[in-house]
Amino acid sequence: MFKSLLKIAYRNTLKNKSYTLTNAFGLVLGISASFYLLIHIQYELSYEKDFSEHERIFRAASNSWAKSSLPFAAELEKAFPEIEKTGRFGQYRQTNILIYNDIHIPVREGLYGEQSLLSIFNFEFIYGSPETALTRPNTIVLNESIATKLFKAENPIGKSIKIGGMEDLEVTGVMADLPGNTHLNFQYLISLPTMLHSISDEMQQRRGWMSVYTYVLLREGQRIHNMDNRLFDFLVKFSEGSATREEIEQEEWRFEFHPVKNIHLYSDREQEMGQNSDVLYIYILSALAFLIITIACLNFINLFTAQIIKRSREIGLKKVIGASRQQIFLQFFGEGLLITVVSGLLALVVCYTFLPLYNDIAGVNLVTNTFFKWQNILILISMVFGIVLSSSGFPAFLISGSHPILAIKGTKLPTSPVVKIRKILVAFQFSISIFIITATIVVFKQMTFLHDQEIGFEKEKVISIQIYGPLWEQAVMKKDVFRNELMKKPGIKSVGNASRFLGNNLSVETLRPQGTDPEMDLPAMRFIRADEGFIPSVGIELVEGRNFQARTDTSVAFIVNEKLVEILGIEDPIGTEAENSWSRARGKIVGVVKNYNFASLHYDIEPLVIEYRPNWVDNMLIRIDGTNVKETVASIQKEIENIAPGAIMLYNFLDDQLNFMYQSENNLKQLFLLFSILAVLIACLGLIALSVYNNELRTKEIGIRKLLGASVFNIVAMLSKEYIWLILIAIIVTLPVANYFITEWLNNFAYKIKLSWWLFAISSAIVLIIAMLAVSRQSIKSALINPAKSLRNE
Structure with a gap:
């Protein structure tokens, strides 16, 4: 039928x-x-599920920040016997260019990593030992794709490479490429001791400096909800000396264990490791x-x-x-x-x-x-x-x-x-x-609308070039000679240097102007480090005061935005002494810039501080007239090849960076x-x-x-x-x-x-x-x- x-x-x-x-x-x-x-x-729903222990892995952080302080992990292990081990990632913020002999390779992103992370996430190793790869300072683990580009089919264990302007790093491991469905979007891991080696003991003990991502692996059979009711007491004890129980209750600031499998879709905290989805x-x-x-x-x-x-x-x-x-x-x-x-x-x-x-x-x-x-x-x-x-x-x-x-x-x-x-x-x-x-x-x-929105600075005719190694030396330490040569090129209008200056992942610190009540809780502020060429290069409008002036000493100065002046209620900001509460650097506020959108237009304008730190930079910004873009870029590239042989010109336009936010x-x-x-x-x-x-x-x-x-x-x-x-x-x-x-x-x-x-x-x-x-x-x-x-x- x-x-x-x-x-x-x-x-x-x-x-x-x-x-x-x-x-x-x-x-x-x-x-x-x-x-x-x-x-x-x-x-999208499969993120982190390729890690065999993903059900037991959690990120420990506050309900507003993705990062936590350096001592946080050790204190968690002491307070919660349910935790088998903890591990910390740190962000590597310098130029992502790997150098081996005369080979320069741009890479996507890397992180500092603690040894315990290799077993928490059970990364697959091709060369080297996952038990010891990140235990010593100045060591690095590469992923397979990058190792192949640098060393072909050769075993790279024991060889030395550089990243940007860092000293030599010994390759101690090669791990399989991570799948695309993970928020851990790195191509190499530098050992965490390398990061700690450059930080003072006093800084390492600061409990308010959110500098690392802390992950925990629960013991078999343990459930995270059994620990939730003890987290508040732990927070009170951890914050002793900086905040009372009452203050913590009023601020509604909490620690929580966030399942690693939920980070991609459910986490939009401050200082996320990368751009998550929703x-x-x-x-x-x-x-x-x-x-x-x-x-x-x-x-x-x-x-x-x-x-x-x-x-x-x-x-x-x-x-x-x-x-x-x-x-x-x-x-x-x-x-x-x-x-x-x-x-x-x-x-x-x-x-x-x-x-x-x-x-x-x-x-x-x-x-x-x-x-x-x-x-x-x-x-x-x-x-x-x-x-x-x-x-x-x-x-x-x-x-x-x-x-x-x-x-x-x-x-x-x-x-x-x-x-x-x-x-x-x-x-x-x-x-x-x-x-x-x-x-x-x-x-x-x-x-x-977002593309055409007036954001307060020049975005379409500004080239951003990552500077590293010998190129950093010329662009920062010998910038007068280098800039004079660049300014002779047709089409170039101005040159400046800055740290990371776009996006929602800028450094968050506080600036305390003189005369401010010491008991006053200052709002979080975004910080950019720059030299005197930054503001004219990106076309930010000064509404009060002046731009930075070149100096040969190490003194600092600050330029703030209108939002910061408004929130702090400073009547006459120009000439006011101020101190960076994180670095303890003191200097004067010399200018006020018009509010501009340095981050995604998903968010309102935030308080901003531009700090004069001409040596704390990793981007060179070149403003051009836009008439012959190809010829102008070619002339810049030729000049870079002349002053820093072997260096590659890794660049993009600011409007492309802004489009990436959306x-x-x-x-x-x-x-x-x-x-x-x-x-x-x-x-x-x-x-x-x-x-x-x-x-x-x-x-x-x-x-x-x-x-x-x-x-x-x-x-x-x-x-x-x-x-x-x-x-x-x-x-x-x-x-x-x-x-x-x-x-x-x-x-x-x-x-x-x-x-x-x-x-x-x-x-x-x-x-x-x-x-x-x-x-x-x-x-x-x-x-x-x-x-x-x-x-x-x-």
Whole structure:
């Protein structure tokens, strides 16, 4: 029986080629898009799960800071016997360029690492011993890719390399490359004793200096919630001498153990190791996957139902001659199953083929072998059978129970309940399309707003060059000679040096102006180290005082922003003595700069201190006139080769750095654009097929109306009218829902666009126009048929 049903289903699908191809094409698009999104979501949820002990690993930190102090780890081990071991990462903030002999290789990022981390995360070693690799100062562990670039196939253990301007580091290990789904985005680890060797004992004991990331590994069988109720008492004891229990309670500052597997999606603390994602985007991707597959299913239901109604006479006759309800159901269910299974297989081929394109659009690194994991194959099978049950099973069940006489008359009943359901589904399809297009327009508008926002400094004609080793010596210690040579080059307007000066990961310290109440709690302030060339190079406006002046001594000076002056309430800041509470450096405030956005526009402007420290820099900033960019960059590169042979010019433009801060939003923008196009395309495929079917049903009516004098325009208007009403209903229902969710997304930005009625009007007009173009072609074709032919065929 099954073989017979399959054969009948195969013949019917071939007999109705246009219907089959339209249905299959819509399903392939829907399944492909949803499968991509589901694999993407699975990838985002898989962070840290490649580490064998990830369930037992936690980051210990406060509820607002990702970092903790150096003594924190040892005190945790003493206080909590449930902890098996602790380990600390430190950020390496110098230039990331590895040097071996004459080979200079730029790398992404590195960290300081404690020996215990190698066993906590169970990193896989290729060369060297994981038991001793990071125990001594001036040692380094490389990942496999970097080791291969530097040493080819040679065993590098015992060899010496340099990083930027650091002294020689001995290679003590090579570990396998980390997977892409981890927040530990490093390519090398310098031993933590190397970092501690350069820090005084007094600094190492400071409990308020948040300088390292502390991770803990729980003992087998221990649960983190058993420790939570003791954390507050531990915090009080740990903070003795700096804060009382009452002060801690008032500030609501807490330590907590954050599961390592949750950091990527749920952590947005101060001084994160890198740019994390947000669980909000998982919800958005999940919603997109659901909406796209829903449109495809609705499309399938509409087309499938139309075919069933068109074949109702066949169904009625079969029932008259004795066909059972089960046989009718299995016949149509089999046809739906055949189309869906074939579409699912084609979708898998499409996903495999276009994966590099999706990776480029979404900014991820999915690999093709993930498609063939049993979990993903199970997802695809579930998706296919879910579509079959919802899209062909339900209509087949309804029609198989119809009375033979009504079934035979079905083609004459365009107002039957099944047809009404079809219209509701069409409206729902276009509701989803309107929602996705509206979201796409708003995301594009918001990202354009962020790009065009006046941020208070020059971003488009400033080159940032990482300086290290011999290049650092020339750019910092002999900067007058070097800058004089650079300024002779055409197109160069100014040159300055600075530490890290963009983003949310700037150093956080405090500046206490003279006369400030010693008991006053000062706000956290962002610090930038720079020389006298920094402010003119980036075009920051001085509203009071002066710029730094070059000095030969080691004295410091400060320039602050308007926000800091406002918060501290300083009436006359220029000339005020101030002290850096962290370094104890004292100097005068010599200038006030206009507030500018040095961080992402997700956040409001914060208090900022620019400290004159011409030797604490690792970036050279060159402002150019922008007329001949390629020639200007080439001339700078040539000068660097002359004064620092072998050094590489690692550079980018400030606007590129700023765009990187919105990488998640830019990826989201591209995804919404792609899927809005797919949503409208799938919906229109169904609409075209339905309009063809409806026009066939009304062939005789069209012929009679033409004989009575109706024009082509009248006929087209009549046939299109019901679709216009369906889309208008979809617009009315969808816009309030879209407004709510879009407003929630925009609330993630401190600077955002204002939602206007015309944004929603544009998305509605786009859907309406596209739908009418899809329908009008078929309507015009039907209206132009000779009435005599229409009536004769009917």
